[in-house]
Structure formats: structure tokens, C-alpha cells
Amino acid sequence: MKKITHTLSVIALSVASFGSMAAGYPTRSIEVVVPYSAGGGTDLVTRSFVDVANQYLPKSAGVVNKTGGGGAVGLTEIAMARPNGYKIGTGTVEIAMLPHLGLVGWDATSFTPIARLNAEPAAVSVSADAPWDTFEDFIAYAKENPSAVRIGNSGTGAIWHIAAEALGDASNVTFSHIPYNGANPAATALLGGHIEAVTVSPAEVVNHVDNGTIKILAVMSDKRLEKFPEVPTLKESGVDLSIETWRGLVVPNNTPENVITVLSDVAQKVTSNPDFTQTLEKMNLTPAYLPADEFQDAINKDNAFFAQTMTKLGLTN
Missing domain, CATH: 3.40.190.150 (Bordetella uptake gene, domain 1)
Known part of the structure; x- marks a missing residue:
């Protein structure tokens, strides 16, 4: 009985100590x-x-x-x-x-x-010297060359991977999906010519857009973004897809x-x-x-x- 009482006292003391610590949070x-x-x-x-x-x-x-x-x-x-x-x-x-x-x-x-x-919505971005100036040109090439277009993402199963997979499904196109440990490494791979596109957010490539090394072809949102008013939505190109x-x-x-x-x-x-x-x-x-x-x-x-x-x-x- 004494052992049980002692055990309960220790538990009560531990709970009280934890509660006291939380009350003064953060210490x-x-x-x-x-x-x-x-x-x-x-x-x-x-x-x-x-x-x-x-x-x-x-x-x-x-x-x-x-x-x-x-x-x-x-x-x-x-x-x-x-x-x-x-x-x-x-x-x-x-x-x-x-x-x-x-x-x-x-x-x-x-x-x-x-x-x-x-x-933030997903976006389709390519290098500035890529041969496609519009999303329609990009998709037309991908359809003619199944799996030739490598799209980088922020990791298998991550949002930008699903965005690219959903884009392929909605556009009836087969892409090759290349995972990286984050959007920044994926954008770096794009700049290095290791992949043809990324489906990360506009914010994650904006510095490269500003310095003229990456261009955004389309955004996966219901309407154009205030900060990128010149970039069309996928829906404007007939692809009913919005992912953020x-x-x-x-x-x-x-x-x-x-x-x-x-x-x-x-x-x-x-x-x-x-x-x-x-x-x-x-x-x-x-x-x-x-x-x-x-x-x-x-x-x-x-x-x-x-x-x-x-x-x-x-x-x-």
C-alpha cells in the first residue's frame, strides 16, 4: 500500500511540475x-x-x-x-x-x-532559354514526346509532386517526375539544365524570374495572381486544375x-x-x-x- 501511495505521489508531483512549467511557458x-x-x-x-x-x-x-x-x-x-x-x-x-x-x-x-x-498556388516554370513561351507550347511538346519532359518537385508525395502528377492527368500527358529535398534544390536543378520544368510556387522562383533565368508559363489558381498579372491560369488554357x-x-x-x-x-x-x-x-x-x-x-x-x-x-x- 505504501509503495502504491508513493508511486501515485511521484506521478502527481510530475504532473504538477509539468503543469507549472507549461504555466510559465516559455522558460x-x-x-x-x-x-x-x-x-x-x-x-x-x-x-x-x-x-x-x-x-x-x-x-x-x-x-x-x-x-x-x-x-x-x-x-x-x-x-x-x-x-x-x-x-x-x-x-x-x-x-x-x-x-x-x-x-x-x-x-x-x-x-x-x-x-x-x-x-500559394503551384505554377509551371521553365528556364528562360527553354523553347516554350506559352503553356500551350509546353504541353504540345510534352504530348509529342512522352516522358521526355522531366519535372522537378520538392519530394515524392509532396504538394508539387502531386501538382505535376495532376497536371499530367488533366492534360493527358506523361511526365518524368524528379524529386528533390525542397523547392529550392529543384529550381537549382532547372537552372542547371538537369530538368525541363518545375511545379513549385511562383514565390520559390521569383528571384530567378526577376533576374531573367526562369519564366513562369502558368499558375494553378482560380484567377491570375496580383503579383504576376501577366501569367495566365491553367483554366485559361482549358485545364481545370487548381492546387495550392x-x-x-x-x-x-x-x-x-x-x-x-x-x-x-x-x-x-x-x-x-x-x-x-x-x-x-x-x-x-x-x-x-x-x-x-x-x-x-x-x-x-x-x-x-x-x-x-x-x-x-x-x-x-
Whole structure:
């Protein structure tokens, strides 16, 4: 009986200590995991967020890139982290995609959303010296030369891979899909002539567009982008396809409510701060804040959409 009483006392003390630690959160630095390489859109959004968030946090947050598996490595680290608020991360649309490939041991319900920060459509981009000046020319060549067009993506099963697969399906074209550990390496491969196109977001190639080394042929959105008004949508070319990525702050399930409250409050302040929104806009990234409940609804909607889409494309496991 004494042993049982002692055990219960230890458990109670541990719970009390954890609760006390959470109540004073944060008492030490916070690690923010980015599941993609430095320089890509997810990395840029996260670093911009953290820079401003540190104005509101009593202890600093820092970014750590954990790449691999089309986001699987980093997202798994976030999902499996100790739920105390000291290892959090940037969740991406792959949360609603990778589980359907059977490559991860978690699903879309394995994360607690804090806030969505940004959303971007996919785009079809080629090198500036490519022989195609329009999307129609590009697709015509791909149809005449099955599998000759190599499209780079940010990893097998990641959003830009699915965008390219869906593009091929909607256009009745067969592409060769080449995975990289993030959008930035894919764009670098395009510049090096190792592939013919990428289906990453406009923001992830904008610097190359500005310096005249890459051109965007079409965007996968419902309407033209304000920042790229000269670039047509796929729908204008008769391809009914819209696909976007999103990035937002997420934590492991079972994170204490008071920690979630702190992070949610910081996220709301950051996304209302011009230092954050203007930084994103300067990088041609689109601020797209959603609070936790609306962010959860968006995740649920995408989870259902990609389950259906990936099944149709024969990509589910």
C-alpha cells in the first residue's frame, strides 16, 4: 500500500511540475522545425514568422531545417516531439497528403493547428532559354514526346509532386517526375539544365524570374495572381486544375492548452504586424492567416480532397 501511495505521489508531483512549467511557458528557447530545405517558401515563411514572433516571446525561438522524404522527416519529428511547446513546427499541406502514401506513421489528425500563415498556388516554370513561351507550347511538346519532359518537385508525395502528377492527368500527358529535398534544390536543378520544368510556387522562383533565368508559363489558381498579372491560369488554357500549398504553425497533439494559448496569441500578433506581412509580400509570398479552428477545417477539407485525388492517380498505398 505504501509503495502504491508513493508511486501515485511521484506521478502527481510530475504532473504538477509539468503543469507549472507549461504555466510559465516559455522558460527556455523554442525550436521551430521546418520540414524543407533553407531558401524554399516554407523556410522563408517560417523565418519571417520567427523573426517577428521573437518580439513577443520572453524566450527566443529558432529555426531548424529537417529535410527528407518530401517533408516526411520534419513533419514526423514535429508529430512525435514531446508535447511541451519547446519543439513545434511549420505544418504544410503534406500533412493531408503523405499519410495516403503509406510512408508515415501518422495522419492528418496527429497535429494540433495553431494558425495558418500563408498559402500559394503551384505554377509551371521553365528556364528562360527553354523553347516554350506559352503553356500551350509546353504541353504540345510534352504530348509529342512522352516522358521526355522531366519535372522537378520538392519530394515524392509532396504538394508539387502531386501538382505535376495532376497536371499530367488533366492534360493527358506523361511526365518524368524528379524529386528533390525542397523547392529550392529543384529550381537549382532547372537552372542547371538537369530538368525541363518545375511545379513549385511562383514565390520559390521569383528571384530567378526577376533576374531573367526562369519564366513562369502558368499558375494553378482560380484567377491570375496580383503579383504576376501577366501569367495566365491553367483554366485559361482549358485545364481545370487548381492546387495550392499552405504553411502554418502546428504542435504535437496533447500540448497543454496554456501553451497553445500563448502560441495562438503570438501568431495572431505576428500576422497582424506589418513587419511580417510586408516581408512576405516583398518575397512575393501571400499572407493567409487563419485561426486554429478555421485552419483545422482547411486541413480536414484538403485531407478529403487529396485522398480522392491521389487514389485517382494511383498514388495511395
